[in-house]
Amino acid sequence: MSKLSIPVRKFDAVIVGAGGSGLRAAIQLSEAGLKTAVLSKVFPTRSHTVAAQGGVSASLGNSEEDHWHWHMYDTVKGSDWLGDQDAIEYMCRKAPEVVVELEHFGMPFDRTDEGKIYQRPFGGHMSNFGEKPVRRACAAADRTGHAMLHALYQRNVRANTQFFVEWMALDLIRDQSGQVLGVIALEMETGEVVAFHAKATVFATGGAGRIFYSSTNAFINTGDGLGMAARAGIALEDMEFWQFHPTGVAGAGVLITEGVRGEGGILRNSTNERFMERYAPNAKDLASRDVVSRAMVTEINEGRGCGPNKDFVLLDITHLDPATIMKRLPGIREISIQFAGIDPIKAPIPVVPTCHYQMGGVPTNYKGQVVGDDGTPVRGFYAAGEVACASVHGANRLGTNSLLDLLVFGKASGDTVIENVRSGEIGLKELPADFADRTMARLNRLNTQTGGANVNETRLELQRTMQKHCGVFRFNDMLIEGVAKILDIEKAVARTEIKDKSHVWNTARVEALELDNLIEVAKATMVSAEARKESRGAHVRDDAPDTPANPNGRDDVNWHKHTLWHRDGNRLGFKPVIMKPLSVETIALKTRSY
Amino acid sequence: MATSTMQFKIYRYDPDKDNAPYMQDASVEVDFAIDRKLLDVLTRLKAKDDTLSYRRSCREGICGSDAMNINGKNGLACLTEIKDLKQPVVLRPLPGLPVIRDLIVDMTQFFKQYHSIKPYLINEGPRPERERLQSPEEREELNGLYECILCACCSTSCPSFWWNPDKFVGPAGLLNAYRFIADTRDQATNERLDDLEDPYRLFRCHTIMNCVDVCPKGLNPTRAIGKIKEMMVRRAI
């Protein structure tokens, strides 16, 4: 019998997170009539999906010929062959269906003259297996994520989905057999801790971009799902792969969509040169994000940066028709004026690569089930979106594939939950007696800590360490040092102190609990990055340079495999990349160039 | 150096310990080279005093979390330029909604009104295999409407909403109502107009236009409300 009893609420399914993937999964579950609880730290339309700009990819072929197989090829190539080809095929084949569905839900896509969904070119999107750029990104101006998140929320309003708004999930409940039985969550308004006991638990908690100092991510992107999973003994996959978006506003970190380059924007260095022509003669400014980010940092490192400190490059759209900018990129103009003090119609925008997206995450299969190291599903546990690693993005994500990921795997996880609940495969198993003990101990520790570490300072130290030791370019000695530093910071995180001990809307407590999650992600990232002795996609190290034997520094003989980080002892395991698609032939390993 | 001290007067209330709300004087060192927006400064204030509570998320004006009353005018902290602010900067929670703590208000009533307008596309026709077609001109009708971020700056600056938050839909809700009325794919125009034809739900709007003045996204709820009325008149004559 547990000493600490907390209220228990029972559901068929509990979804943690109400961004794109959580809301998409919720639509499936609510419309199927399952008793579903959706927990979110923020009101659903404030989730970070709202900040996505450029588009969602689908081979609709509304403006020119396109095919899901080409989309699949681009995604595999973009992933630097680290993506699982079964999941990638599934996603690319499903794309037209889920995007059309979204349109039916009311998404206000821009339109072609024929009235179809408007599509624009995007980085790495090519026709005919890498031949030339293709229009594949379905867009609502430069507010695609906002329009999509609102449309998904609205559909949930129609479906009467039960939301628990401003609740923070703290820990996963697992029993002896490893089955997941729900989550323990904190209601921010009252400070009450409640168990959500469910047959199925779906994680849709998003990414953890806030482990870096300079990030396009919202304050809420603290990797809560990853922290909970890691503490519950689930390994995290491919955490060394973080996407640095080429165009964050210098200084502010706010995102400027790749759609700007899709509409004709050009990157320039201090000599006004369109330098991407040298790095990617074919795709130029629309090469894959890792390629463009590295080119930008190389330009800056070689002294061709702009500004007084030569620490940024310029994104130029002054040659575009102002009417096009007003119609297709109105939000970007607003952001640029707000955060760079520059009207992009008149002058170029200062940009730097900024941490944007986490390719790794909780390992799942293409049905949205969380899987253990051997690939067998963890009973009762599902994940979708940025928190999950299906793995469709591998070592580098293509622009617009994130919104697609949310739709496809949000829906797939929902469908799998329905199937598993209806077949009786998962039921409401009894909670272990001590299920809340660890969580309550963590809360009690925080409430009684004296003379501890300051949350804000500890988080800043973590973020600066990640930025310095695990950035766009990585160095062996810096990584080794980084691991030691992060383990040091972990000790501080274990004894954080808050001055505010109140119950009602205690944001100090929430931030301290978020830091508990950030540190798990930081450890996973640094340890995995230190271990991977090759360059692949977004992970590029000095001791794995471009050689004839290993083009781009990629070492397929030793490193064509997924990393699995275990919290317990900072242990690493590995698993093979799934090279066999569902129906088509394997896209064989090849040197990646744009 | 570009650092300087900024003075604040901040509305504070913690129901755990305060009998009544009070205004707290606060000051903080600001580095104008790094800090541009009010939210940057709030972050600094919170680093000094972790009991200060406010909502925030995206910090780029798209999520709608950090709406508050800044020197008497509603706005988003993350879009408010600090160098333009008169000091001491007076920060209060959004007016007209119950305060939970400090700058955090209970938005239940606001979202209730948003939900009351059936904020989703209603089209019971057979679902086509592909997208429903809509011309670029028809789509353009949704511009200035779909961009709403539900921050509540408008509704909480509207006296009609202050007096009747339970009955008047408010500028945000009505803007969204018109977003669906204006959507050629939506088939429930008549029902939507019927639902709004009420002395409270729609006709509490007296075109005071505070909503237009404060919208951080530059939207115009008054114009949307005018269009709803115009459609009702067209329907009646």
Place this chain on the structure above:
Amino acid sequence: MVNRILVGAHYGLKDWVIQRATAIVMAVYTVVFLVVVGAVGPDSFEAWRGIFANGFMRFATFLFFVSLFYHAWIGVRDIWMDYIKPDGLRLLMMIATAAVLVGYAGWAVQILWRI
């Protein structure tokens, strides 16, 4: 009776239109009145009386007052709706307002047709 928030009275449009229509009537009348007064230049009671003895002016003036009272009815009623929360008291205020305005209208008729 359960205490629920009641909306959906399905009126308001007509009032909104009438408020605008009556405003236009009043505006037009004001112009006509100023023009007539300017043209006649009344300097005595008899001259003033002459203006309103005219059938058109009498009718226009009557229309003006009816518009004014209807306009006032909507405006004042809105004020009661905003500020008087108890239903019974609000109804009483509305009846009183209506009674006063109808009374004024009767009075206006009496004055105009006594001329």
